[in-house]
Amino acid sequence: MRTSSNPAFRNLPSSSSGYASFQHGGQATGYDPYPSAPSAERPITVDDVVIKTALSLAVVLAAGLATAISGMYVLALPAALVGIGVALFMCFRPKPSAALTLIYSAAQGTVLGAITGLYELNPQYGGIGMQAVIGTAGVFVGMLIVYKTGAIRVTPRLTKMIVAGVIGAGILMLSNLLLSFFIPEGFGLRSGGTFSILISLVFIVIAAFTLLLEFDQADEMVRAGYPAKWAWFTAFGLVASLVWLYMEILRLLSYLRQE
Incomplete structure (x- = not known):
C-alpha cells in the first residue's frame, strides 16, 4: 500500500484489512496485498463515504434554510464559535x-x-444564495472528475502546496480581521474592489484543491480497509472544504454585483 500524500491521513491509525477502492486515474487501485490483522468491523466503502457526506450536507442545508427563513441571524456568532471549536x-x-x-x-x-x-x-x-450553491456544486463535480480521471494527481509536492496555501489564507484572513479593529476594512481583502475579487478567486482555487486532498484521503481509507465509521471523518473534511468554497463564491458574487 502506498503512503498517503495527505498529512491528515498520516495521523490516522493503522489500517485493518484490504478492500476495494475508488478508481483513480482511470484504473482500479485494487486492494492491499499485505493487510494487517483483520478487524471485527465492516470495512469502509465508497457508498459509506457518499451516504455520510450526503447526510452531513443535508444537515448543513436544513440548518441554513431554517436560519435564513426564520431570520434568527443572531445565532450566527455562537454557531461560528461551536464550529471552530469542533473543527479544532x-x-x-x-x-x-x-x-x-x-x-x-x-x-x-x-x-x-x-x-x-x-x-x-x-x-x-436577490438570488445570490442559489447561485452560490450552484457554483459550489459545479466546482465539486469538476474537481471530482479531475481527481477520478487522474488529470491532477495528489502527490506529496502538491499536498505541501495546498497545505501551505490553506495556512497562508488562514493567516491572511486572521490578520485582516485583527487589523480591521484598528483600520477600517483592514488590508482591504473584503472591501469589494478589484483586490477583493482577486483574493476571492485565489481562495476559491485553494478551497477547490483541498477537495482533492479529501478525495485522496477517502481513497486511501477505502483501499486500506478502514472501519466503516471512518466515513464520518471524511464527511467532516468534505463539509469543511465545501463550506469555505461556498463562502468564497458567495463573496465573489457579491463583489461582482456591487455598483
Missing part, C-alpha cells in the same frame, strides 16, 4: 464521530444561512 478538536484529534460531524454541519449551516439571509434582504443580491 477534529483536526487535533482525528477520530470518526457522527455526533461531532453533524454538530459541525449544523453550526456551519446556521452561519451560512445567516450570512446568505442577510445578503438576500438586499434586492441587489
Whole structure:
C-alpha cells in the first residue's frame, strides 16, 4: 500500500484489512496485498463515504434554510464559535464521530444561512444564495472528475502546496480581521474592489484543491480497509472544504454585483 500524500491521513491509525477502492486515474487501485490483522468491523466503502457526506450536507442545508427563513441571524456568532471549536478538536484529534460531524454541519449551516439571509434582504443580491450553491456544486463535480480521471494527481509536492496555501489564507484572513479593529476594512481583502475579487478567486482555487486532498484521503481509507465509521471523518473534511468554497463564491458574487 502506498503512503498517503495527505498529512491528515498520516495521523490516522493503522489500517485493518484490504478492500476495494475508488478508481483513480482511470484504473482500479485494487486492494492491499499485505493487510494487517483483520478487524471485527465492516470495512469502509465508497457508498459509506457518499451516504455520510450526503447526510452531513443535508444537515448543513436544513440548518441554513431554517436560519435564513426564520431570520434568527443572531445565532450566527455562537454557531461560528461551536464550529471552530469542533473543527479544532477534529483536526487535533482525528477520530470518526457522527455526533461531532453533524454538530459541525449544523453550526456551519446556521452561519451560512445567516450570512446568505442577510445578503438576500438586499434586492441587489436577490438570488445570490442559489447561485452560490450552484457554483459550489459545479466546482465539486469538476474537481471530482479531475481527481477520478487522474488529470491532477495528489502527490506529496502538491499536498505541501495546498497545505501551505490553506495556512497562508488562514493567516491572511486572521490578520485582516485583527487589523480591521484598528483600520477600517483592514488590508482591504473584503472591501469589494478589484483586490477583493482577486483574493476571492485565489481562495476559491485553494478551497477547490483541498477537495482533492479529501478525495485522496477517502481513497486511501477505502483501499486500506478502514472501519466503516471512518466515513464520518471524511464527511467532516468534505463539509469543511465545501463550506469555505461556498463562502468564497458567495463573496465573489457579491463583489461582482456591487455598483
